[in-house]
Amino acid sequence: MPATSNDDARDAVHDATKLLDSARHVVVFTGAGISAESGVPTFRDALTGLWSRYDAQSLATPQAFAEDPELVWGWYEWRRRLVERVTPNAGHRAVAALESRAPRVTVITQNVDDLHERAGSASPIHLHGSLFAPRCARCSHPSGAASSPTPVGAEDEGSRIAPPICPRCSGHIRPGVVWFGEALPEEALESAVRAATDCDVLLTVGTSGLVYPAAEIPRLAARAGAAVIQINPQPTPLDPIARVNLHGPAAEILPALLGPLGP
Numbered sequence: 162m163p164a165t166s167n168d169d170a171r172d173a174v175h176d177a178t179k180l181l182d183s184a185r186h187v188v189v190f191t192g193a194g195i196s197a198e199s200g201v202p203t204f205r206d207a208l209t210g211l212w213s214r215y216d217a218q219s220l221a222t223p224q225a226f227a228e229d230p231e232l233v234w235g236w237y238e239w240r241r242r243l244v245e246r247v248t249p250n251a252g253h254r255a256v257a258a259l260e261s262r263a264p265r266v267t268v269i270t271q272n273v274d275d276l277h278e279r280a281g282s283a284s285p286i287h288l289h290g291s292l293f294a295p296r297c298a299r300c301s302h303p304s305g306a307a308s309s310p311t312p313v314g315a316e317d318e319g320s321r322i323a324p325p326i327c328p329r330c331s332g333h334i335r336p337g338v339v340w341f342g343e344a345l346p347e348e349a350l351e352s353a354v355r356a357a358t359d360c361d362v363l364l365t366v367g368t369s370g371l372v373y374p375a376a377e378i379p380r381l382a383a384r385a386g387a388a389v390i391q392i393n394p395q396p397t398p399l400d401p402i403a404r405v406n407l408h409g410p411a412a413e414i415l416p417a418l419l420g421p422l423g424p
């Protein structure tokens with residue numbers, strides 16, 4: 162009697178649970194897919210709704226900000242406000258719960274939202290920065306400055322908003338995210354590499370594994386001997402290095418996978 166896909170799925174979850182249960186150090190490596198079920202569009206979703214107006218790749222660059230700071234700042238403010246309106250999902254919460262049960266857990270995220278923190282994760286490593294850490298584009302002075310008041314009717318649309326001015330050097334405040342062509346924050350990358358080369362299991366969740374150097378992290382862990390478990394509804398370039406591939410949505414699989422773990 163050939164195993165049905167349900168049997169295969171049950172075996173895969175069982176294999177993954179065994180690997181996680183015996184791990185000394187687990188890295189959870191996340192991408193936009195873990196926030197999808199909270200209502201935050203991923204990058205490679207067909208750009209629906211209001212993001213369809215913008216090509217993320219053309220706006221998320223230093224050049225775009227230099228040419229039109231109000232459009233780029235407006236787009237990120239719209240994304241920040243969208244994140245503030247949503248809540249962490251069961252996937253984020255399962256990851257946070259794992260931190261209090263497994264011997265050692267390091268969360269590494271490519272996401273610029275704060276949903277891991279709001280779900281209770283202690284100190285996720287943000288490889289691509291954060292929507293909540295704006296800084297001066299000229300002197301890098303951190304700025305908690307909220308935007309100038311949103312133009313009426315612009316709340317639910319990305320639209321031009323004047324970026325705040327740095328109180329120290331009068332430069333423009335910019336989003337605290339990594340733009341295409343920019344280096345990743347050195348300390349974050351070093352911490353991520355250390356964790357990836359030390360862990361026994363790397364759980365990669367909701368990433369297409371296409372954008373480097375972040376996408377190197379799961380591969381680094383595999384080369385260092387860690388077992389890679391992947392959660393993604395779609396196949397990705399990480400499939401070949403995954404010991405276990407769990408095809409499905411993170412908010413469904415993570416609680417099932419991480420729930421029974423630990424004491």
Ligand code: OAD
Nearest residue numbers: 192193194197203204205271367368369372393395410411
């Ligand atoms: P992508 O948009 O490239 O990929 C999202 C992945 O999540 C895809 O593989 C989807 O199949 C998967 N996915 C969608 N819904 C899911 C769900 N409910 N549960 C689990 N997985 C789901 O996003 P990232 O891989 O995070 O970089 O993109 C990496 C980087 O590319 C981003 O950090 C950003 C972007 O350019 C910068 O901004 C520097």
